[in-house]
Amino acid sequence: MSPKDGFGFSRRDFLKTAGAGSLATAVTAAGVAEAHAQAGVRALGPGDVPVTLTVNGRRIDLRIEPRVTLLDAIRNRADLTGNKRVCDRGACGACTMIVDGRTVYSCSTLAIEVQGKQIRTVDGLASANGTLHPVQQAFCDVDGLMCGFCTPGFVVSTIALLEKHPNPTPEQARKGLDGNICRCGTFVRVMEAAMAAATSSAGGVRRG
């Protein structure tokens, strides 16, 4: 891994990526040749390219292939594992992050495309001393989860909802959260948590 990589890589991490890495070296040469052929439009990859992300206010320098999704970059490379990979097809919401103020499915976003943008994940919500974000606290207080695997996505979507509608109507809350699925089915409690978070933060949610 390049010294520019902002993270110490364990031997296991290295082994996990070594195969892809050596393949990448081989194809990078082709990528460069291709780049020269195209005046004015530079092709990046298909091998590793430098990608810089701003995640929860922190700069992260990576070397990854253009095909790496924002979710995989953050979970596997930056070791921020709060947001979950579930369907990996934009159909469940567990990977929801906020990019420049709007929710996105990070599984369906290329990391290379969100450079220079403000990326917020569930990992950045609690304070350094462990105090939960009001939305996280609301999910705990009303028991807005069962197995909990979808919860990080719901929490992030709730934060985006409350930034748009600080005092949402139940209809606005339903519509704002309907890009997330809870397979255990505890939607009633999720709605309660969203409404409770709106009340507890008195219309103003601390920015994550």
Next chain:
Amino acid sequence: MKAFAYVNPATEKEAVAALKIDGIAMPLGGGQDLLARMKDYIDSPDRIVNVKGLDATVTATPDGGLKIGSAVKIVDLAENAQVAALYPAVVAAAGEVGTPQIRNQGTVAGNINQRPRCWYFRNEEFVCYKKGGSRCFAVNGENQYHAIFGNDGPSHIVHPSSLAVPFVAYGARFRVVGPNGEREVPAAEYFTMPTLQNVLKENVLDDEELLTHVILPAPGNVKHGHYEVRYKQSHDWPLAFATVVLMMSAANGTTGANGTSGNTIRSARVVLGAVAPVPWRSRPAEEALAGKPLSEATAALAGEAAVSEAKPMSGNVYKVQIAKTAVKRAVMRAAGIKTV
């Protein structure tokens, strides 16, 4: 997915140039469709060309219409006041696409050019006509979400785009750029009915061309209605839906040129979605509406007429009733009559 090279052009010209390679190059909008297809190895391009740098604005045209850039996000279309004032059915359709996350990422051009959702098409194992094979698995297979119109060709998909339907209904034109310059195609002619020759695609766009703008003409004195029927209220495509645009004889409550009441429908455009391989314009429904007063009774007639020529498959007869209801309720909405 297969590794690919990534190009991020700033202009239409650069984007078109970047699509021309030895190998497969594909434009990338919000990626809500293409990335999933690549993960499932339905497509494995060598190069991805980001086209989110193309026009992402909505601007007024001199003739009183609007020009919508291909890179406009679906959420921005759904929340655009100008679009809401002139083309409420576009806003109604945009606001229901998928989920908030999909609307935040998905673009207008990506939505229009998204590929079919037929589960055989989406499964790598099924090499059907649309993937260069020689059969359609839906005919004798699971076809409950397939077409009820236009079933004479080789493929029985329903066109997946929610936005395409109101665009056709409002008589939009699509601006396309390619290596040989630009052209404008009426939205209704952009989408193609499948034949053995063209079944690999759903529209007239060449591989090296890009859709850059949707140009909507001034709506004129019209009433609009849009109605979608879904299994689930989010996370899924509609089972059937309809946009109706009614050209009225005169402003409501006034008397028209030949003494006709302002509530008389002069002519109509009725377009159904999720029922055919293209946004499906229903001439019988349009004829049933022309010259009639705008009322619930007329709406019911339009619904009946809309499905008079339906040819459902083995597992989707139920969609005929849904399509009928969608048309009826879209007309009722245009009339301002309350619907469920």
